[in-house]
Amino acid sequence: MKKLLIIVLLLPLFFMMNVPYSTAAGGTIERIDGANRFEVAVNISKKGWSTTGNTVVLANANAFADALSAAPLAYYKNAPILLTQKDQLTAITKQEMIRLSPSEVILVGGEGSISDQVISEIKSLGIHNVRRIAGSDRFEVSAAIAAELPASSKIVIADGTKFPDALAIAPYAARNGYPILLTLPNSLPSTIQNAVKARNAQSSIVVGGLASVSSQVASQLPAPQRIGGSDRYEVAANIIRQLNMKTDKVFLATGLSFADALTGSVLAAKQNAPILLTHSNYLPEATKKIIIEKSIINFTVLGGLASVPANVVNQTALSLLGLTIVVDAGHGGSDTGAVGNGLKEEDITLDVAKRLQSKLSAQGAKVIMTRTSDTYPTLTERVEMANSIGADVFVSIHINSSTSPSASGTETYWNRTYAAAESKELATYIQRELIDELGTKDRGVKEANFYVIKNSKMASVLTELAFISNSNDAKLLKTSTFREKAAQAIFQGISAYWKNQ
Numbered sequence: 001m002k003k004l005l006i007i008v009l010l011l012p013l014f015f016m017m018n019v020p021y022s023t024a025a026g027g028t029i030e031r032i033d034g035a036n037r038f039e040v041a042v043n044i045s046k047k048g049w050s051t052t053g054n055t056v057v058l059a060n061a062n063a064f065a066d067a068l069s070a071a072p073l074a075y076y077k078n079a080p081i082l083l084t085q086k087d088q089l090t091a092i093t094k095q096e097m098i099r100l101s102p103s104e105v106i107l108v109g110g111e112g113s114i115s116d117q118v119i120s121e122i123k124s125l126g127i128h129n130v131r132r133i134a135g136s137d138r139f140e141v142s143a144a145i146a147a148e149l150p151a152s153s154k155i156v157i158a159d160g161t162k163f164p165d166a167l168a169i170a171p172y173a174a175r176n177g178y179p180i181l182l183t184l185p186n187s188l189p190s191t192i193q194n195a196v197k198a199r200n201a202q203s204s205i206v207v208g209g210l211a212s213v214s215s216q217v218a219s220q221l222p223a224p225q226r227i228g229g230s231d232r233y234e235v236a237a238n239i240i241r242q243l244n245m246k247t248d249k250v251f252l253a254t255g256l257s258f259a260d261a262l263t264g265s266v267l268a269a270k271q272n273a274p275i276l277l278t279h280s281n282y283l284p285e286a287t288k289k290i291i292i293e294k295s296i297i298n299f300t301v302l303g304g305l306a307s308v309p310a311n312v313v314n315q316t317a318l319s320l321l322g323l324t325i326v327v328d329a330g331h332g333g334s335d336t337g338a339v340g341n342g343l344k345e346e347d348i349t350l351d352v353a354k355r356l357q358s359k360l361s362a363q364g365a366k367v368i369m370t371r372t373s374d375t376y377p378t379l380t381e382r383v384e385m386a387n388s389i390g391a392d393v394f395v396s397i398h399i400n401s402s403t404s405p406s407a408s409g410t411e412t413y414w415n416r417t418y419a420a421a422e423s424k425e426l427a428t429y430i431q432r433e434l435i436d437e438l439g440t441k442d443r444g445v446k447e448a449n450f451y452v453i454k455n456s457k458m459a460s461v462l463t464e465l466a467f468i469s470n471s472n473d474a475k476l477l478k479t480s481t482f483r484e485k486a487a488q489a490i491f492q493g494i495s496a497y498w499k500n501q
């Protein structure tokens with residue numbers, strides 16, 4: 001034993017955690033990496049458990065059934081969850097066992113999950129207190145795990161035939177000392193019925209939609225509160241929403257396999273952080289939506305690049321997170337605005353506004369449009385939309401016109417009544433980007449008393465993209481290329497401004 005310890009201490013650090021890095025959104029991303037699930041589990045353990053003499057919970061690396069309920073027990077015992085093959089420990093797991101030198105190892109599941117051979121292996125490491133929490137099926141195992149937890153006012157019920165819902169709620173359940181009991185989607189197994197009774201909890205959290213836990217099952221539970229969702233990603237997001245979980249930092253794991261989320265859930269619980277799930281090819285809409293809604297900027301990514309690739313992680317780093325912006329397409333409805341050269345101002349402003357909206361939303365801004373079709377909100381209504389929600393930025397888009405056909409170019413206005421410095425700064429950024437992108441004549445940044453920028457209480461500007469009355473400008477205004485460039489320029493101007501706030 002002693003010899004082994006020395007060898008381990010002398011081993012170089014093969015398993016360095018990736019260095020945390022800062023993102024465009026001003027947050028930090030840290031990855032707990034690993035060549036496979038065994039190594040990820042070990043690196044999670046290293047990150048969260050520096051002292052020896054604790055408990056270790058050991059689960060089968062390839063079968064989630066018995067492991068789904070393990071997180072609350074692991075958290076209660078201040079134990080990392082390590083993974084094993086059915087008949088053999090991997091070398092890296094052995095080394096971690098030696099480092100942790102646990103006072104107790106708990107195997108979750110019967111011999112069908114982890115064989116007695118593994119117990120012998122652990123004992124040969126000099127760790128003698130090894131026991132199982134077993135049962136004839138996953139339901140019995142979850143009931144047996146629950147029986148080891150102290151009394152609680154609440155229980156959690158999740159579908160035992162799939163892993164995502166149980167793992168998404170694991171950090172919350174663990175931290176609050178609520179057991180996770182498993183059920184079949186359409187019937188509550190008698191083992192669990194008994195466990196629920198024995199537990200005598202006053203209320204329950206049902207995780208997953210009706211296809212995961214039917215209303216018939218839910219009706220057999222004390223005061224059930226359902227956290228549903230259209231898919232696993234939305235369920236994980238709704239757990240954060242409905243339970244009002246802290247989102248200073250969020251763990252991100254693949255939703256396609258269970259291992260990393262399982263072993264990471266105990267560390268997440270220790271750090272009081274929820275888990276969000278992602279697809280390996282893209283960041284799911286539901287996940288992105290909650291990131292925007294809660295302005296989540298700090299992530300711990302669980303697993304290697306094959307599970308959660310860098311390009312997926314990068315999609316979380318939205319540069320306009322936290323920005324609420326009102327985009328005002330000038331005129332509309334009964335008010336066509338300026339007309340000339342076969343063009344109507346109201347159409348162009350709406351087109352550019354919609355293009356701008358999609359660019360802003362893609363980077364995580366909350367965008368409120370004063371209009372999305374050919375309607376006319378009054379100027380007071382437009383301003384009220386921004387003031388009532390406490391928007392950060394108001395941008396009004398217009399097209400200029402003059403009785404002199406030679407007048408041409410681009411200008412951007414601000415007003416000093418509210419947020420004078422910010423408004424001028426925003427106008428300056430937007431004007432600079434517009435001139436760069438459009439190559440139009442630079443008419444400059446100007447102050448004016450236009451109603452919408454005078455009465456909006458936040459950084460607010462009104463931009464006049466070009467002259468509808470000038471034949472050259474009008475030719476440009478007709479093209480989607482020009483409109484796209486204009487939207488891009490305004491987007492860049494807002495981004496530059498927001499970065500400096």
Ligand SMILES: [Zn+2]
Pocket residue numbers: 330331337338345398399
């Ligand atoms: Zn106008």
